[in-house]
Amino acid sequence: MRGDNSMISRRRFLLLTMAGATAIATGKAFEFREDSRDDELSKYKWGMVIDVDKCTECVKSRGGFGARPPCIEECSKANNVPPDDKYYYDLIRIYEVREREDAEPLYFPVMCQECEHPGCVQVCLTKASYKRKDGIVVVDLHRCIGCRYCMIACPYNARRFLFEDPKEKLKVVNPEAPVRKHGVVMKCEFCVWKIDREREEGKEPKPVCVEACPYNALTFGNLKDPNSEVSKILRTSKVITLRANLGTNPKVKYKL
Amino acid sequence: MGVEVPKIDFTKIEGRSKGYYVICLIWLIICVIGAYAYYLIWIHGDQLTGLNNQVPWGFGIAAVCYFIGASAGSLIVSALSGVFEKEEFKIFSRSAAFFAAAMIVAAMGAIFTDIGNPENSLNFLMHFNPTSIFSWNAFLYSSYFVVCVVYLLAQFEEKKFLTRCIAVFAVAWAVLVHSGTGGIIGFIYSNDFYHSPLTVPLFIISAIASGLGLLIPTYILTFKWTRREYDLDLFWTLTKIMGAMVIILLYCFIVEGFEKGYMPSSHEAFLRMIMSPETPVPYVYWFGQIGLMLLALAIMLSPYRKTEKGIFVASLLVAIAVFCERYTLVVPGLSYPYEIFPGYEVVKPFHIVPYFPTWEEWAIVLGLLAGVYLAYCIGIKIFAILPEKAVKVEEVSKNE
Numbered sequence: 001m002r003g004d005n006s007m008i009s010r011r012r013f014l015l016l017t018m019a020g021a022t023a024i025a026t027g028k029a030f031e032f033r034e035d036s037r038d039d040e041l042s043k044y045k046w047g048m049v050i051d052v053d054k055c056t057e058c059v060k061s062r063g064g065f066g067a068r069p070p071c072i073e074e075c076s077k078a079n080n081v082p083p084d085d086k087y088y089y090d091l092i093r094i095y096e097v098r099e100r101e102d103a104e105p106l107y108f109p110v111m112c113q114e115c116e117h118p119g120c121v122q123v124c125l126t127k128a129s130y131k132r133k134d135g136i137v138v139v140d141l142h143r144c145i146g147c148r149y150c151m152i153a154c155p156y157n158a159r160r161f162l163f164e165d166p167k168e169k170l171k172v173v174n175p176e177a178p179v180r181k182h183g184v185v186m187k188c189e190f191c192v193w194k195i196d197r198e199r200e201e202g203k204e205p206k207p208v209c210v211e212a213c214p215y216n217a218l219t220f221g222n223l224k225d226p227n228s229e230v231s232k233i234l235r236t237s238k239v240i241t242l243r244a245n246l247g248t249n250p251k252v253k254y255k256l
Numbered sequence: 257m258g259v260e261v262p263k264i265d266f267t268k269i270e271g272r273s274k275g276y277y278v279i280c281l282i283w284l285i286i287c288v289i290g291a292y293a294y295y296l297i298w299i300h301g302d303q304l305t306g307l308n309n310q311v312p313w314g315f316g317i318a319a320v321c322y323f324i325g326a327s328a329g330s331l332i333v334s335a336l337s338g339v340f341e342k343e344e345f346k347i348f349s350r351s352a353a354f355f356a357a358a359m360i361v362a363a364m365g366a367i368f369t370d371i372g373n374p375e376n377s378l379n380f381l382m383h384f385n386p387t388s389i390f391s392w393n394a395f396l397y398s399s400y401f402v403v404c405v406v407y408l409l410a411q412f413e414e415k416k417f418l419t420r421c422i423a424v425f426a427v428a429w430a431v432l433v434h435s436g437t438g439g440i441i442g443f444i445y446s447n448d449f450y451h452s453p454l455t456v457p458l459f460i461i462s463a464i465a466s467g468l469g470l471l472i473p474t475y476i477l478t479f480k481w482t483r484r485e486y487d488l489d490l491f492w493t494l495t496k497i498m499g500a501m502v503i504i505l506l507y508c509f510i511v512e513g514f515e516k517g518y519m520p521s522s523h524e525a526f527l528r529m530i531m532s533p534e535t536p537v538p539y540v541y542w543f544g545q546i547g548l549m550l551l552a553l554a555i556m557l558s559p560y561r562k563t564e565k566g567i568f569v570a571s572l573l574v575a576i577a578v579f580c581e582r583y584t585l586v587v588p589g590l591s592y593p594y595e596i597f598p599g600y601e602v603v604k605p606f607h608i609v610p611y612f613p614t615w616e617e618w619a620i621v622l623g624l625l626a627g628v629y630l631a632y633c634i635g636i637k638i639f640a641i642l643p644e645k646a647v648k649v650e651e652v653s654k655n656e
Contacts, residue, residue, distance in 0.1 A: 065604050087309050096604040097597050110596065119446055125391045126379040143379050146302075146372025148312040149390050155446035157594055161312050161372060163303040182301035183372030242596050246445055 041133035044199075046114070046190055047223040047251040048210075049233045052106055054217035055094075059107040065096040071109060074212035078191065079177045081160075082169035089160045091188040092209060106256075111188035111209075112137060112158040113242060113250030120150035120159065120187075129185075135223075135251055138189045146183040155243045156250075159187045190220070223251065264346055265644040269482050271637035283630035290623015293616040294369050302372055306612045311590040315613040316370030318582040319621040320363050322466060323628075324397070324437050325459060325578065327359030328430040329467015331404065333494070338423030344490060347643035349423075350411050351478075351632075352471060354641050356430075357404035358631040362624040364397055369620050389439040396433045403429050412639075434463050441585060448522045449529075449589025452515075458508050462578050465501035468494055469575030473568050474629075478636065479646050486646035488564060495567050498574055499556045502549050505581070509546065521595065528608070529588040535610035537588045544580030548573045587611050 059067050072092045075081065081089050092111045098104070118137050120129045128143035129150050139150075151159045165182045173179055176193050180186055195205035210218040221228035233239075239253035269276075297304050307314050334352035336345040368374055385391040407426045410419045435456050442455030472491055479486040516526040530541050552573040560566035591609050636642050 087303075089309070093605075095597065096602075097600045098602040100601050103602075108597065119444075122387045123390065123444075124385055125388050125394065126376075126383040127385045128379070128383075143376065143383060144373060145376045145379055146374075147367075147370070147390065148372070149388070149440070151309070151312045152450075152590070153444055153446055155594060156596055157310065160309050161302070161307075163305075163307070164301045181373075182303075183374075185372075243446075243594075243598070 038133045043222075043224065044134040045223040045251070046134055046136055046195070047221065047230050047234075047253070048114075048190070048207075049219045049230050049237075049239060049253050049255055050109060051215075051217040051219075051255045052108060053256070054215040055109055056105070056107045058213075058215045058217065059094060059096075060105075064105070065094070065107075067094070069094070069109075070212040070214060071209035071218070075188070075191075075207075075209050077172065078174050078194070078208040079186075080166065080170055080174055080179050081186070082162075082164075082166040084164075084169065087160070087163050089162070089166075089186075091158075091160065091186070093157075108254060109209075110156060110158065110242070111252070112154075112190075113156050113248070113252045114190065116249035116251065117247060119153035119155060119246075119248060123149045123153040125149065132192075136190050136192055137187070138192055139185055139187060141178055141180055141184050144184040146185065148185060150185055155246050155248060159185050161185050266350055266640040267642060267644050268638065268640050269636050269642060271633075275481065276633070276637075280630060280633050283626040283633065286626035287623045287630060290619045290621075290626065293619035293623070297369070297616055297620075298374070304614060304616045306614050306617065308609060308611075310593065310607065310609045311587065311611045313586050313590060314611050315583070315617040315621055316366055318579065318586045319624065320366040320370065321437055321441075321459070321582045321585070322579050323359050323363035323366055323624065324434055325463035325582075326466045326470050326575075327356045327363060327400075327404075328434040328460070328463040329465070330359060330471055331356040331407075331426055331430045331467075332464055333467060333471055334407075335423040335427045338420045339427050345494075347490075347646050348471070348475070350408065350639075350641035351475075351636065353404055353408045353411065353426075354635050354639070355471065355474070355628070355632060356467075357401060357408065358628045358635070360397060360401045360404065361631075362628045364401075365624050365627070366621065367397075369624075389436055389443060393433070393436045393440065396429075396436050400429055400433045408641075430463075431460060434459050446594065447589045448525070448595075449516070449592065450585075452512060454508055454512055454515075455585070458505070458512075461501050461504050461508070462581055465498055465505060465574050466578035468498040468501070469571045469573075469578060472498070472571035473575075474632070475646070476564060476568050478642065482636075482642070484642070484644070484646055488562065488567070490646065491564075491567050492562055495556060495561075495570060498571065499553060502553055502574055502577075506546070506549055506553075521598070525592050525595075529592055532608075534608050535588070535591050536612065537584060537591065540580045541584045541588075545577055545584055548577035548580065552577065 058069050062069060072090050072094070075092055076083065076090055079091060081091055092109050095108045095110055096105045097108055098106070114135060114137055116135070118131060121131050121137060125147055126143050126145055128140045128145070129137060130140070131137050146161065148161050151161060162180055162182045162184055166180055191207035195207060198205035206220055210220045219229050219233055221230035223230060225231060233255065234253065237255050239255050241250055241253055305314065330352045333345070334349045334356060336342045337349050368377060371377060380394045403422070403426050407419070407422045410422050438456035438459030441450050442452050444450040472494055476491065513526070517523040530538050532538065552570040555561065555566050555570040558566065591611060593606055593608070597603050
């Protein structure tokens with residue numbers, strides 16, 4: 001027992017209390033900001049319709065299967081996705097599909113299907129993968145532990161794991177998009193950094209692939225807005241959903 | 257019952273012989289090699305593994321399942337006396353519980369070495385996702401370790417009633433933990449090979465089989481090398497339990513196989529995975545999983561069944577076969593691509609991706625296993641967990 005010496009001084013006590021109160025207040029303030037952002041986001045439900053005929057025309061004009069159309073090219077550049085032949089990190093993968101061997105091929109670009117009930121979010125250990133209020137499924141790189149369970153659970157094989165440091169292979173880095181390191185999982189997030197910015201600027205937001213497509217095959221928009229272009233297409237056209245039987249309810253649809 | 261069970265003397269081993277140090281050194285060297293392999297992966301990323309974006313899970317996850325299984329199996333052996341009143345197995349109760357605790361640490365090590373971003377691993381504790389079975393397991397594994405340790409302490413303190421209570425709880429916890437592990441794979445609906453309710457009970461049965469498969473040879477060698485008297489009949493009883501588990505496992509494989517082969521959409525994929533030699537899976541499946549189990553059963557039914565060698569080899573075969581089972585549970589479902597476009601005959605790219613573990617993956621898994629055995633070797637030296645005599649207690653009382 002050393003009496004007063006071991007006690008916390010009054011000044012320090014006051015300082016600590018104030019610091020604590022400030023921390024709680026700021027925490028609350030952040031939380032509050034988060035709430036208002038959520039309210040804003042919940043006005044939207046982003047979705048995409050892909051016109052398979054137009055995609056087919058584009059890929060055919062570029063030599064068929066194995067081509068890298070501008071959507072993939074620009075997506076990888078904008079989202080800091082390293083080029084790689086071994087691991088194929090591109091967030092969009094083009095599948096060639098035929099009814100039978102001698103049939104004309106169709107080309108389907110498959111990216112994250114932004115499911116309504118995403119299997120990846122369901123299984124994520126740390127809630128690093130989560131669905132935003134506007135329906136976009138994103139990966140928080142600072143929370144991802146790289147267990148790859150989400151990749152196992154994704155029915156569309158739409159996620160990529162960075163097996164090596166991407167920075168070495170990137171020619172240009174887009175500072176606006178996440179710059180990742182090895183050991184985390186990435187996916188198409190509808191260029192969330194871009195659409196958030198454009199939404200705040202009052203523009204009609206569009207992911208990079210939609211802008212890059214010379215055939216206008218990809219239509220992006222707010223499914224909650226009945227007057228948006230996507231909503232109009234979904235009202236009038238026949239579309240298909242990939243692996244619909246699983247009940248994941250993707251927000252990416254394919255128009256045939 | 258009413259019969260007073262004689263007290264079993266648990267003692268430490270002396271552990272001063274040259275042989276003891278040589279064994280410890282061998283385990284240590286394997287551990288160090290494993291640690292070096294992990295260091296390389298830490299620095300260079302998972303490109304040093306045989307994994308890729310289609311097969312993102314492989315040896316590491318198979319090892320996680322295996323270690324947890326072996327842990328649950330050991331704990332059930334340990335609890336045979338406490339829960340099921342098989343007093344003759346009380347001699348194993350302490351060391352098997354110790355083994356279970358070491359195995360669960362190895363399992364957590366396997367998870368830690370498998371994840372790509374270990375710097376973030378504390379997020380396990382900070383962000384709990386109630387819909388993720390793996391997230392539940394992060395809590396279950398660590399609590400299971402605590403349960404194992406408390407159970408061991410209760411035994412050291414010779415608190416009989418408390419030990420029994422904790423034993424019942426520990427077995428229930430082991431079953432829960434391992435069901436959770438089975439659920440990690442069995443509940444994945446995106447993958448037709450994974451999605452099976454049978455996986456969960458299959459995990460429990462494999463757990464008991466692999467737990468015994470590792471414990472029996474370990475005990476035989478321990479008792480032999482520490483010159484302890486032991487009764488082969490005890491091991492024969494354990495081997496019989498293991499044999500029963502193997503028969504149930506084989507039965508489950510048949511059911512599972514026919515179920516996968518029955519649905520036209522998956523039967524081609526299933527047959528191709530277990531027949532076509534484009535990947536190592538058919539060899540692991542037929543020779544490793546089915547073949548070794550049948551061979552072990554054949555030994556258990558042969559005239560050599562009650563010999564030390566027979567029991568030793570059969571157990572070891574089962575231990576290896578269960579690892580092969582874990583491998584065929586994790587890998588083939590990923591090697592074979594998902595059917596994203598049902599109804600279309602031809603889909604490109606269509607790659608059946610073979611997965612071969614690299615030396616780094618082997619080294620990490622073997623290093624963790626060696627770590628368990630190193631812990632066991634040190635454990636039997638510093639804790640009194642081995643029985644003075646491994647013979648049936650009735651006989652002890654007669655002799656006395």
